Amino acid sequence: MPETPEKQQTADERPVRRQARGERRIAQLLEAAASVFCATGYTSASTNAIAREAGVSPGTLYQFFPNKEAIAIELGDRLMHEMRATYGEALAPVDPATPLEEAVGAAVDRFVAFNCDHPVFFALMHGPDIPGRITEEHDALHATLVARIEVLLSSFLPDTPAADITRTAHVCLGMYKAGLELALAHEGAEREAYVRELKNVLFRYLEPLISGRTVTPADVTTPPAPTDVTRTPSS
Amino acid sequence: MPETPEKQQTADERPVRRQARGERRIAQLLEAAASVFCATGYTSASTNAIAREAGVSPGTLYQFFPNKEAIAIELGDRLMHEMRATYGEALAPVDPATPLEEAVGAAVDRFVAFNCDHPVFFALMHGPDIPGRITEEHDALHATLVARIEVLLSSFLPDTPAADITRTAHVCLGMYKAGLELALAHEGAEREAYVRELKNVLFRYLEPLISGRTVTPADVTTPPAPTDVTRTPSS
Amino acid sequence: MPETPEKQQTADERPVRRQARGERRIAQLLEAAASVFCATGYTSASTNAIAREAGVSPGTLYQFFPNKEAIAIELGDRLMHEMRATYGEALAPVDPATPLEEAVGAAVDRFVAFNCDHPVFFALMHGPDIPGRITEEHDALHATLVARIEVLLSSFLPDTPAADITRTAHVCLGMYKAGLELALAHEGAEREAYVRELKNVLFRYLEPLISGRTVTPADVTTPPAPTDVTRTPSS
Amino acid sequence: MPETPEKQQTADERPVRRQARGERRIAQLLEAAASVFCATGYTSASTNAIAREAGVSPGTLYQFFPNKEAIAIELGDRLMHEMRATYGEALAPVDPATPLEEAVGAAVDRFVAFNCDHPVFFALMHGPDIPGRITEEHDALHATLVARIEVLLSSFLPDTPAADITRTAHVCLGMYKAGLELALAHEGAEREAYVRELKNVLFRYLEPLISGRTVTPADVTTPPAPTDVTRTPSS
DNA sequence: GATGAATGAGGATTCATTCAT
DNA sequence: TATGAATGAATCCTCATTCAT
Numbered sequence: 010m011p012e013t014p015e016k017q018q019t020a021d022e023r024p025v026r027r028q029a030r031g032e033r034r035i036a037q038l039l040e041a042a043a044s045v046f047c048a049t050g051y052t053s054a055s056t057n058a059i060a061r062e063a064g065v066s067p068g069t070l071y072q073f074f075p076n077k078e079a080i081a082i083e084l085g086d087r088l089m090h091e092m093r094a095t096y097g098e099a100l101a102p103v104d105p106a107t108p109l110e111e112a113v114g115a116a117v118d119r120f121v122a123f124n125c126d127h128p129v130f131f132a133l134m135h136g137p138d139i140p141g142r143i144t145e146e147h148d149a150l151h152a153t154l155v156a157r158i159e160v161l162l163s164s165f166l167p168d169t170p171a172a173d174i175t176r177t178a179h180v181c182l183g184m185y186k187a188g189l190e191l192a193l194a195h196e197g198a199e200r201e202a203y204v205r206e207l208k209n210v211l212f213r214y215l216e217p218l219i220s221g222r223t224v225t226p227a228d229v230t231t232p233p234a235p236t237d238v239t240r241t242p243s244s
Numbered sequence: 245m246p247e248t249p250e251k252q253q254t255a256d257e258r259p260v261r262r263q264a265r266g267e268r269r270i271a272q273l274l275e276a277a278a279s280v281f282c283a284t285g286y287t288s289a290s291t292n293a294i295a296r297e298a299g300v301s302p303g304t305l306y307q308f309f310p311n312k313e314a315i316a317i318e319l320g321d322r323l324m325h326e327m328r329a330t331y332g333e334a335l336a337p338v339d340p341a342t343p344l345e346e347a348v349g350a351a352v353d354r355f356v357a358f359n360c361d362h363p364v365f366f367a368l369m370h371g372p373d374i375p376g377r378i379t380e381e382h383d384a385l386h387a388t389l390v391a392r393i394e395v396l397l398s399s400f401l402p403d404t405p406a407a408d409i410t411r412t413a414h415v416c417l418g419m420y421k422a423g424l425e426l427a428l429a430h431e432g433a434e435r436e437a438y439v440r441e442l443k444n445v446l447f448r449y450l451e452p453l454i455s456g457r458t459v460t461p462a463d464v465t466t467p468p469a470p471t472d473v474t475r476t477p478s479s
Numbered sequence: 480m481p482e483t484p485e486k487q488q489t490a491d492e493r494p495v496r497r498q499a500r501g502e503r504r505i506a507q508l509l510e511a512a513a514s515v516f517c518a519t520g521y522t523s524a525s526t527n528a529i530a531r532e533a534g535v536s537p538g539t540l541y542q543f544f545p546n547k548e549a550i551a552i553e554l555g556d557r558l559m560h561e562m563r564a565t566y567g568e569a570l571a572p573v574d575p576a577t578p579l580e581e582a583v584g585a586a587v588d589r590f591v592a593f594n595c596d597h598p599v600f601f602a603l604m605h606g607p608d609i610p611g612r613i614t615e616e617h618d619a620l621h622a623t624l625v626a627r628i629e630v631l632l633s634s635f636l637p638d639t640p641a642a643d644i645t646r647t648a649h650v651c652l653g654m655y656k657a658g659l660e661l662a663l664a665h666e667g668a669e670r671e672a673y674v675r676e677l678k679n680v681l682f683r684y685l686e687p688l689i690s691g692r693t694v695t696p697a698d699v700t701t702p703p704a705p706t707d708v709t710r711t712p713s714s
Numbered sequence: 715m716p717e718t719p720e721k722q723q724t725a726d727e728r729p730v731r732r733q734a735r736g737e738r739r740i741a742q743l744l745e746a747a748a749s750v751f752c753a754t755g756y757t758s759a760s761t762n763a764i765a766r767e768a769g770v771s772p773g774t775l776y777q778f779f780p781n782k783e784a785i786a787i788e789l790g791d792r793l794m795h796e797m798r799a800t801y802g803e804a805l806a807p808v809d810p811a812t813p814l815e816e817a818v819g820a821a822v823d824r825f826v827a828f829n830c831d832h833p834v835f836f837a838l839m840h841g842p843d844i845p846g847r848i849t850e851e852h853d854a855l856h857a858t859l860v861a862r863i864e865v866l867l868s869s870f871l872p873d874t875p876a877a878d879i880t881r882t883a884h885v886c887l888g889m890y891k892a893g894l895e896l897a898l899a900h901e902g903a904e905r906e907a908y909v910r911e912l913k914n915v916l917f918r919y920l921e922p923l924i925s926g927r928t929v930t931p932a933d934v935t936t937p938p939a940p941t942d943v944t945r946t947p948s949s
Numbered sequence: 950g951a952t953g954a955a956t957g958a959g960g961a962t963t964c965a966t967t968c969a970t
Numbered sequence: 971t972a973t974g975a976a977t978g979a980a981t982c983c984t985c986a987t988t989c990a991t
Binding site: 733735736739770771772773774777778 | 974975976977978979
């Protein structure tokens with residue numbers, strides 16, 4: 010992605026200009042797409058509407074994106090970039106010494122805040138139609154988020170098998186998304202209440218996995234939750 | 245008009261006679277709709293496709309349903325009826341003496357089983373496009389399910405304000421749906437693992453809310469997290 | 480048209496019953512059709528809507544009328560019958576001694592009154608779509624009305640060639656219809672004003688044609704137009 | 715966006731460049747629409763038929779017109795423009811010294827001639843379905859014509875209240891339309907005869923309203939009907 | 950006679966995408 | 971590059987009419 014308009018110190022300015030213009034167009038289009046996706050959802054968004062919103066012709070749109078999905082994918086990519094730029098590689102500072110509750114709370118707050126700043130995010134995460142068929146752009150977004158959550162979880166559960174970590178990450182993301190949907194469906198105090206509940210859900214879900222860990226840095230070898238109902242050790 | 249109430253020997257005798265064929269058609273159409281909804285999702289499902297799947301002409305479809313949404317609504321209604329017929333009014337036997345874990349486990353198992361039997365259910369619950377816009381059929385289904393969960397919760401939390409019960413029910417349903425989506429996205433042992441996780445999520449989320457009920461402090465091995473973030477009364 | 484339910488003196492009552500029932504159905508359907516035509520116009524009226532309005536099934540409608548136009552035709556016929564029954568063969572008592580102004584005024588008033596009593600009349604006269612294509616039912620109505628006007632005109636203009644009478648009749652009817660449309664488009668005093676204008680139009684148009692004729696009562700024996708251009712009395 | 719106001723050498727230079735093809739298409743489509751409207755009437759005309767007649771795909775039609783009515787409206791607008799371009803602002807030269815008969819005769823002749831040149835005009839004026847429902851395009855056309863007639867009438871009747879002028883204009887237009895319909899339904903000599911009659915109708919209707927104008931009583935050969943029913947000032 | 954189911958072509962309109970300029 | 975025109979299949983839905991019962 011040529012988003013480096015930086016100096017380009019030599020005389021060869023033409024291509025830069027071109028690319029710069031193209032970059033602007035792309036940004037314009039993505040912004041328009043974000044707006045339209047938010048307003049009508051991905052499936053109902055028409056490329057013509059996006060072009061109109063961006064103030065360009067449909068032909069121009071197709072000069073930069075081969076089809077509708079490509080727009081969503083690029084949008085998702087940029088969103089992930091932005092997220093990474095803002096919050097780093099994981100969803101929260103991965104200091105395992107942080108109390109879980111705090112870590113979860115912070116992660117949720119960030120997640121929510123990010124969504125409020127970039128409402129498209131939610132529209133994109135919400136797979137367009139049928140849950141079985143996973144569209145590429147959804148998938149990319151999803152995979153990236155799962156990865157980020159895995160990073161976070163791994164720091165708390167260093168000895169847990171990868172498969173379990175992955176599953177837990179998926180569960181967390183699913184709950185995140187569901188909770189976010191609930192929160193966004195309400196406003197003001199009620200929204201906050203839902204955010205609180207989401208934190209509770211996640212914290213309580215994860216807590217036993219971390220268990221005994223009163224997090225004396227010393228004894229944290231993640232003893233596998235004695236009374237845990239969950240995770241069957243094997244698979 | 246054949247309102248001829250002749251004989252009327254049994255209770256199940258409808259006042260109409262000619263509807264026999266029609267009733268069959270309706271069932272046929274709903275079945276086709278279910279199939280198409282599952283295959284392509286609600287929004288992308290076309291009435292023509294449904295008619296084609298049912299082996300009738302589009303006109304016939306519109307003889308029985310005024311529009312696409314009506315089909316979804318009727319489908320949802322029948323599903324709820326079936327659920328009620330199969331499992332009774334609540335999601336689980338409402339005996340408050342039942343250990344929460346068992347109750348949650350049973351409810352989830354039933355929910356999952358029902359969804360495996362009737363895959364449309366999931367397709368219908370999945371809001372079609374933009375989360376803001378709530379379609380009627382989605383709404384009806386959702387409301388019914390929330391109500392059922394409220395019944396279940398009330399038996400465990402008799403003293404909790406209605407607003408909190410409702411919110412908790414929404415949270416539970418949201419998590420249910422998210423967990424179901426995860427489970428259905430996998431198969432075999434992995435699916436079971438996800439189901440187990442869903443049970444954990446719900447149980448752990450609800451457990452602290454229930455504490456102090458009929459539960460003798462003795463058997464509580466997970467003491468309700470002293471620094472619990474739970475439901476702060478006001479805001 | 481079997482609209483003679485008169486005695487039918489013998490014992491053979493079955494067929495009468497049948498016909499009576501059929502007559503009722505037909506009347507029912509025509510009434511419904513009138514209502515629907517008025518509400519939506521002829522072209523937009525659907526046979527299904529008419530059947531529904533009549534409280535019968537579409538199949539039943541087609542048992543009595545071969546198609547939509549037949550309904551309009553029959554409706555028009557009945558309307559003409561009613562008109563004839565109410566006002567006699569001409570649009571006004573054909574006493575040529577009547578001052579033209581009075582005759583025109585009376586004719587217009589009757590025409591307007593009839594239309595207020597039978598609003599379908601207007602809907603039917605208003606040819607459905609394209610003025611060139613004359614539909615049968617429109618044509619029948621039109622022809623009958625022209626004939627009636629010709630009768631009226633002939634009594635005033637006994638010596639005018641048939642072609643001219645016919646043309647004048649067409650002109651009168653055209654103005655009648657146009658004036659009626661204007662009148663019906665308004666209400667109360669304004670409607671009355673338009674009716675007055677219509678009378679003026681017709682009176683002033685016809686007056687010069689009648690001209691010199693101060694019509695001394697003496698010579699008025701209603702000579703049935705020896706050179707009658709018009710309608711052969713019989714038919 | 716090519717708003718490039720380059721040179722702008724003449725006044726007829728539109729700010730757009732690529733519309734050349736489009737403008738042609740629009741003309742093409744309007745022509746096709748005119749043809750179809752004439753052939754089947756407005757209501758029965760289908761957009762697909764218009765597109766087909768124009769030799770383009772339905773989508774192309776909708777690139778230029780948002781719906782069927784917009785086509786009719788544009789068609790009407792262009793027609794009014796043409797009329798204005800051809801005949802000026804009023805239906806006839808507004809010199810009040812012109813004898814009424816001449817003025818009316820000229821106006822009718824022009825009206826008829828215009829309709830012969832542009833047969834759609836008539837199809838558009840003909841309200842499509844039910845007289846109550848006035849469609850926009852009909853309304854616009856109608857209003858423009860009424861305004862033009864009002865201009866004409868005002869020059870002859872400077873002292874008449876606006877409401878009366880308006881009503882008279884409506885009456886005139888109504889009669890115009892009715893007479894036109896009659897004339898167009900015939901051909902050759904008969905058509906001319908109908909046109910003559912239309913002139914008579916209008917002239918005789920208006921004449922008494924004008925009496926006493928610049929007309930010296932001497933030249934009034936038709937003394938204004940002593941018992942004239944005409945315009946009663948107030949009621 | 951009466952019913953209601955069935956038809957299927959046709960209605961207006963949309964949309965992702967391509968193409969000539 | 972950018973434009974706007976062009977496409978055509980697909981969308982939902984309607985309707986006059988027929989048919990089995």
